[in-house]
Amino acid sequence: MLLIICPWCGPRDQTEFTYGGDANVKRPANPDTLTDEAWANYVFIRENPRGAHAELWHHHASCRRWFKVRRNTMTHEILATAKLDEELPAGT
Helix, strand or coil, X not given: CCEEEECCCEEEEHHHCEEXXXXXXXXXXXXXXXXXXXXXXXXXXXXXXXXXXXXXXXXXXXXCCEEEEEEECCCCCEEEEEECCCCXXXXX
């Protein structure tokens, strides 16, 4: 079981959260101009990194806010958390 530190609520059990995907993926500026192939790549093609990775998480069971998490994908260790408008601490 993961212990995730919500930037607003503090440490909570992972069952209170929903994974929201890769925090580094940026939505296309003009999605209406994308080809079907480019749109499919945006929606479905993702890196599968080993080690520290920035993710989005939603605290659905309490404050209902989205935030960033840096998590080691091999060990599942939570390395850092930050609000969406903040940077995750470097070197984690």
